[in-house]
Amino acid sequence: MSRKPYIREISKTRWFLRQPRYMRYMAREVTCIFIFAYTFLLIVALARLSQGPDAFQEFLNALRSPLGVLFNLAVLIAAVYHSMSWFNVTPQAMPIQQGEEFVPGSIIVGAHYGAWAVISLIILFLGV
Amino acid sequence: MSEERQIQLEVLRYNPETDSQPRFQTYTVPCVNEWVVLDALNYVKENLDPTLSYRWSCHMAVCGSCGYMINGEPKLGCKAFIHEYGDHIRVEPLAHFPIERDLVTVVEDFIAKLASVKPYLIPKEDKPISAGEFKQTPAELMKFKQYTLCINCMLCYAACPQYGLVPEFLGPAAISMAHRYNQDSRDGGRDQRQEVVASDEGVWECSFVGACSEVCPKHVDPAGALQQVKVASTIDWYKEHLMPWVKK
Amino acid sequence: MAKSNKPIFWGLFAAGGTVTAFVTPALVLITLFAAMRFSPDLFTYEVLHAFAANWLGKLIIFGVILVSLWHAAHRLRVTVHDFGVRADTLVAYVVYGIAGLGTFVTIVYLLRI
Numbered sequence: 001m002s003r004k005p006y007i008r009e010i011s012k013t014r015w016f017l018r019q020p021r022y023m024r025y026m027a028r029e030v031t032c033i034f035i036f037a038y039t040f041l042l043i044v045a046l047a048r049l050s051q052g053p054d055a056f057q058e059f060l061n062a063l064r065s066p067l068g069v070l071f072n073l074a075v076l077i078a079a080v081y082h083s084m085s086w087f088n089v090t091p092q093a094m095p096i097q098q099g100e101e102f103v104p105g106s107i108i109v110g111a112h113y114g115a116w117a118v119i120s121l122i123i124l125f126l127g128v
Numbered sequence: 129m130s131e132e133r134q135i136q137l138e139v140l141r142y143n144p145e146t147d148s149q150p151r152f153q154t155y156t157v158p159c160v161n162e163w164v165v166l167d168a169l170n171y172v173k174e175n176l177d178p179t180l181s182y183r184w185s186c187h188m189a190v191c192g193s194c195g196y197m198i199n200g201e202p203k204l205g206c207k208a209f210i211h212e213y214g215d216h217i218r219v220e221p222l223a224h225f226p227i228e229r230d231l232v233t234v235v236e237d238f239i240a241k242l243a244s245v246k247p248y249l250i251p252k253e254d255k256p257i258s259a260g261e262f263k264q265t266p267a268e269l270m271k272f273k274q275y276t277l278c279i280n281c282m283l284c285y286a287a288c289p290q291y292g293l294v295p296e297f298l299g300p301a302a303i304s305m306a307h308r309y310n311q312d313s314r315d316g317g318r319d320q321r322q323e324v325v326a327s328d329e330g331v332w333e334c335s336f337v338g339a340c341s342e343v344c345p346k347h348v349d350p351a352g353a354l355q356q357v358k359v360a361s362t363i364d365w366y367k368e369h370l371m372p373w374v375k376k
Numbered sequence: 377m378a379k380s381n382k383p384i385f386w387g388l389f390a391a392g393g394t395v396t397a398f399v400t401p402a403l404v405l406i407t408l409f410a411a412m413r414f415s416p417d418l419f420t421y422e423v424l425h426a427f428a429a430n431w432l433g434k435l436i437i438f439g440v441i442l443v444s445l446w447h448a449a450h451r452l453r454v455t456v457h458d459f460g461v462r463a464d465t466l467v468a469y470v471v472y473g474i475a476g477l478g479t480f481v482t483i484v485y486l487l488r489i
Contacts, residue, residue: 004144005226005234010292013460019200022289025337029455035396036448036474038404039441043482046437049424050488056421063411063419072408079400086397089338092352093359100267116398123402127419289458327377332386335454358386365383 028085034078041071087112135159135210137168139180140220142227150227152218153177159210165217166194166205169231182231189345192281195222196231202286202343222286224295238282241298244324245306250317268313275308275353277346284340284350290333297333298324300340300350307353310360326361334358385450385472392447395440428489441482449475 016022048059062068090112091105137157142150155176157168166184173180184194187206194205197220199213210217225233251262284300291297306325310318325331334354341351367374410419417423427433449471456467 002144003228005228006142006144006147006150007226008150008223010224011460012293012462015289015293016458019339021339021342022337025289025335025339026455026458029335029451029458032448032451032455035400035444036452038400039444039448040478041407042403042441042444043478043485045419045424046428046441046482046485046489049421049428050485053421056424060410060419063407064413065411068411069408072404072411076401076404076408079396079404082393083397083401086393089336089351089355092338092341092349093355095352095356097267097271100270102270116401119398120402120405123399124405127402127406322379324377326379326383328380328382329377330380332380332382335458358383359390362383362387362390365379365381366387369384 027081031078031082031085034075035082037071038075038079083116087116131161132158133161133210134215135168135213136216137172138216138218139169139172139231140227141180141230143179144229161209161211163210164206165196165198165203165208165210165213165219168210168217169205169219180231181229190279192279195281195283195286196220197223197286202283204281204283204345207345222282224286224288224292225282233282235282237295238280238285238299238301241302242280242305245298245302245321246317247302247305247309249309249312249315250320251314252316262314264313271313272308272311275304275311275348278304278308278348278350279346281345283343283345287339287343289337289339290335294329294333296329298327298330300334300354301348303331303334303357304348304350304353307357310357322361322364325357326364331357331361385446385453388443388446389450390447392443392445393451395443396447399440400444425489428486434486434489438482438486442479445475445478446472 016026045056045059048055087109091103091108094108096103096108135157137155138152139155140150141147141153155172157171157176159168159171164187166187169180169182169184173182182194182196182205184205185191186193189204189207192204195202196205197203197218198205198208199218200220202222205219219231221227221231221233225235225237228234255262278301280301282301285291288297288300291299303325306321309315310321331354334351336351336355338351341349344350406419409415428437453464453467453471456471457464461467
C-alpha cells in the first residue's frame with residue numbers, strides 16, 4: 001500500500017496567534033526588548049555620571065520629559081510581567097525535595113514573591 | 129439521568145489514495161452527556177461511516193493512542209467529555225504530525241526520537257545476579273516517579289510550537305524520559321543520553337513555552353523536566369570548560 | 377551529535393532573568409519617579425556618584441548591567457526566531473555583539489568614576 005502523508009504547513013510568522021497560551025508566551029518573550037532598552041538607559045546614565053554633574057543634569061532633564069515618563073511606564077509594565085512569569089515557573093525549573101516529598105510549588109513561588117518584595121523595598125529605601 | 133443531545137461532530141478526513149488535501153466532514157451524532165469524544169467517534173464508525181480511521185485502544189487514558197486536536201486543543205479522545213463542549217465539536221489529527229489518513233498521524237519521528245535517548249536503565253556497573261537487587265529508597269523513587277507516568281500520547285508534541293517550527297527538535301516527551309532515567313539512582317547512562325539531549329536539536333531548541341505541561345493528561349510536567357535538564361547541562365558545560373580539573 | 381555551546385549564553389540568560397526579576401521593577405520605579413519629578417532627591421548625581429565611586433558599588437552596578445544585557449540579548453535571539461526570522465547565526469552575532477559592546481562601555485564608564 002502506498003503512503004502519501006499530508007503535511008500541514010505552519011506559518012513561521014503568525015503561529016503564535018493560534019492559541020492564547022502562545023500569545024502569553026510571546027508577551028513574556030517581548031519583555032526582553034524593554035529590559036534591553038532600559039539597561040541601555042542605565043548605561044547612558046552611567047556615562048553621563050562619569051562626565052560630571054552638569055552632564056548628569058542634562059541626562060535628568062532629558063529623562064523628565066513626557067517621553068521619559070512613557071518609556072519608564074512601559075518598562076515598568078514589562079518588567080513586572082517578566083518578574084511574575086519568571087517566579088511563577090520556579091518550582092518547575094528548581095524543584096526542592098525534602099525527605100520524600102517535594103516542597104509544594106506555592107511555597108517556592110511565595111518565597112520568591114516575598115524576597116522580591118523585600119529586595120524592592122531595600123532598593124526603593126536606598127534610592128528614594 | 130443521562131440526557132441525550134445531538135452534536136455536530138466535524139471531523140477532518142484525508143484519504144491518501146484519492147485526496148490531494150484534507151477536508152472536513154460533519155456528522156450528526158446523538159450523544160449522552162457521559163460520553164467522551166472517542167465514544168462519538170466510535171458511534172460514527174459503527175453507525176454512520178465505517179470508512180473513518182482513527183487510533184484508539186484502552187478508552188481509559190492509559191494507552192495514549194487517542195490523541196486528537198479537539199476544538200484546536202491537544203486532548204485524549206477518551207478524556208474529553210462531551211458535556212464540556214457545546215453542540216459543535218471539531219476533531220483533527222494531532223498538530224505538527226503528518227497525516228496518514230483521517231485522524232491517524234505518522235508517528236515514526238517521535239518513536240525514533242524516543243529511542244534515541246535510550247529510555248531504559250543503563251546500570252553504572254555490571255552486577256551479577258548473586259550480588260542481589262538494586263535497592264532504592266522511597267525518596268530516590270520520588271525523584272523520577274512523576275516522569276514514569278508518561279504514556280507517549282504525543283499531546284505535548286502537538287502543543288509544542290517549537291517542535292512544529294523546527295521538526296528536528298527532540299521534543300518534550302523524549303527529553304522528559306531521558307530525565308526520568310538520569311534521575312534514577314540505579315542508572316549510570318546520563319553521559320550517553322547527554323550526547324543527544326545536550327545537542328542544539330536537543331533541549332536547547334526548547335524556549336519554555338510551557339504548553340507541553342499544560343496539555344499533558346498525566347501531569348508529567350515535561351516543561352519542568354526540560355528546564356532541569358538545561359540547568360544540569362549548563363552546569364556540565366561550565367565545569368567542563370572553566371574547571372577542567374574537576375572530575376565529572 | 378555535538379553538544380551545544382548554548383549553555384554559555386543560557387547560563388547568563390538564567391542568571392540575568394533572576395536578577396532582573398528581583399531588581400528591575402524597583403529600579404524602574406525610581407527612574408519613573410525621577411522622570412515624574414516626585415522629589416528632587418531622586419536619582420541625584422551626588423548619591424549615584426558616591427555609590428559608583430567605591431568598589432562594591434561598581435561591582436553591583438557592573439553585575440546588574442552585565443546579566444541584564446545578556447539575559448535580554450539571549451531572549452531576543454529566541455524571540456527573533458519566534459517571529460519567523462531564520463538567520464539565527466547572524467542574529468546571534470548582532471544581539472550578543474550589542475550585549476558585548478554594552479558590557480565593554482559599562483566597564484569603561486565605571487573605571488572613569
